[in-house]
Amino acid sequence: MKSIFVIGGGCWGATLATVYAQKGLKVVLYEPVFENYKYLKLYYHPKFFNYVSIPKNVNITNDISEIQNNDIVFLVIPSVYVLTILQKIKNLNVKEKIFVSCVKGFEPKTFCRITEIINKVLNIQRNKIFVLSGPSHAEEVALGKPTAISLAGENKELLVKLQKLLTTKNLRIYINTDVVGVEIAGAIKNIYAIAAGICDGLKLGNNAKAALLTRSLKEMILIGTHFGAQTQTFFGLSGIGDLLTTAYSGYSRNRTFGEYIAKYKNVEIAKQKIHTFIEGIYTVKTIHKIAKKYSIDLPIAEEVYKIIYKNKLPELSIKSLLSRPLKEEFSWLKRNE
C-alpha cells in the first residue's frame, strides 16, 4: 500500500489529499468537474482552500483512468454521484484496489449503503472495502487541529495496517469492525443535524437541543440495529461524536440548512441560501421509506421529513414532539432487545 487515489476534490477530498501528501504518501486527487479541476490545478480550492494551500506533491488529475496506478481509493463525493462514478471506473482495472468510502449518505436510487454499491457495481470483495467516518470538519483537519475518526472494515489485519498508514500527528484513527454501523451512523446523523439546526433557528435553547440529540441517538440506534449494526458503534466517534460536531458547529451545511428552514419558514429559500449539496435532504427520504416499510418509530426523523417534504411548520413539529405520551426513558431499548 503505497499510493492513494482520492475521488472528489471537495473540501474533505482535498483535505485528505493534503494531509496524506504532507505525510509523504504518493497522492493523486481526481476531480470530475472540469471547472473545479482547473482551480485545483493551481493548488487553489474554489470554495475552501483559500487559507490552506494544497501541497505541490499532490498530483491533480481529471483523468479517472489514473486510478489504475494506485493502491488505495478514497471515495469522497456526494451520494447522488456515486453510481455515475462507479459506472465510469467499472471497466478499469480496480479489482485488487482497497476502497475507502467517505460518503455520508445512502445511494438515493437503490437505498443501498455505499459499500454495498461498491461491492455490487465493481465486484470488489467486501473485505477490501472500508468506511472512514467521524467528527471531522475538513476545515479543522486542514488546519492541523486534533481530530479522531473511525475506520471500519471486516478485514482486521488490513484494518491495523491502514490505521498505521492513515494516522498522522493530528489525525488519529480508531478501528472498528462494524462496517454497517459506522456507515449508517455517518449517513443518518445528517437528518438529526437538520433537526438540531431547526432547534437553533427556533431559539429553543440548550436544554431542548441536548434532549433532541439524546433522543436522536435513540433513533439512530433503532435504524442502525434494523440493518444489523452494533449498538455500541452509535456511542463512538462515528455515532454520537460525528452527531455532535455536525449539530454544534457553524461549519455544518446540514445544521445550517435546518437553521435557515426555521428562520425563513421556507425550505426552498433555505436550499437557495445554502447553495451547496445537503445530504440530509436525500437521507431523510430514504429513512422515511424504510421506517414506514418496517414500522420503525422515528418521531424526530418523521418530523424532519414532514418539514422538508410536506411543508409542515417547524413550530408545529416541535409541538408534536412535546405532546407525545410520557414514557420510561429506555422503554424503546426493552422493545428492541
Next chain:
Amino acid sequence: MKSIFVIGGGCWGATLATVYAQKGLKVVLYEPVFENYKYLKLYYHPKFFNYVSIPKNVNITNDISEIQNNDIVFLVIPSVYVLTILQKIKNLNVKEKIFVSCVKGFEPKTFCRITEIINKVLNIQRNKIFVLSGPSHAEEVALGKPTAISLAGENKELLVKLQKLLTTKNLRIYINTDVVGVEIAGAIKNIYAIAAGICDGLKLGNNAKAALLTRSLKEMILIGTHFGAQTQTFFGLSGIGDLLTTAYSGYSRNRTFGEYIAKYKNVEIAKQKIHTFIEGIYTVKTIHKIAKKYSIDLPIAEEVYKIIYKNKLPELSIKSLLSRPLKEEFSWLKRNE
C-alpha cells in the same frame, strides 16, 4: 403528595419552586443563607431571577422545621453542604417524606452518593429517595423553554405518580429505575465539562471537542458500571444529554471554569473569576481516588485532576492524551464485558 419543600434557593432550587408553583402546587422554598433569604423574600433572586420573578404563591422561608408540613423534599444545594443540612433535619419528623436529590456531586467527605447519605443519615427507605437529573439549565427552564429530564427511583409505582405530578407543559419527565446511573452521571459529567471548557479555551476546535466528549462518555460508563450503574443510562438524558448541555453552553460554570484555566494558565485565577461553587473540582478528586483504588483507566479525568491539583499545563495534558497508543474503538468495552 400535595406539597413540595425545596431546600436551596440557588438558581435551580428557585427555578423548580417557580415551575411547580406555576403549576398550582403548594411550594415552600427554604434558603439557609440569611442574606440570600432576604432577597428571596422580596421575590427577587440575588444572582439570577432578575429577568424572571418568583411567583408570589411560593412560600419563602429560612426555617428548616417547616419541612415537616410538606410531602416532597427537593434537595438542591452544593454537595459540600449536604451533610450539614441533613444533620439539621435529622431530628425533625421526615421519615415518611419523599426525597428528590438534585445535587450533582458526591458527598466530599465520605465519597458517598447523595441518595446513600440521605438514606444513612435520615434513615429514610431507599424506595422513597429519588434523583432528578438531566440537561436543564435553570435559566432556560425558568423562561419556559422546552426541557426533558430523568427522574430515577426504585419504586416504580411512585415514579409514575411523580412523573405525572412533576411534568409541566415545558418540562417533560422521563422515568428510569437506575438510581445509581442517573446519580453518578449527573455528578461526573462536571469533570468532563471542565475538560470541554479547557478544549474551548485552547481553541482546539469542534472535531477535538466531539472526540473528547465521545471518549468522556466512555469514561463515564467505566465509572458508572464500577458502581453498578446500567450502561444505557449514560446514553440517556442524565448521561450524554446532561453532558452536552453542560459542555456546549455558555451558562455552565464547570465548562467556563475549564475555559478560564486554559486562558489564564492558573487554576486559582480561574476560580476567582468564576466566583461561585464548581462541583467538578470536588468530583474529580473523589474520582481520582476511586480510579486509583480500583485501577480504572480514566485518562481524561486524570488529566483534569493533574491540571487542577498538580498544576499541569493544559497543553501538556492534550499532548499526553494525543500520544496514547492507537486502539480499537471499543476495546475498553470488551475488557469491561
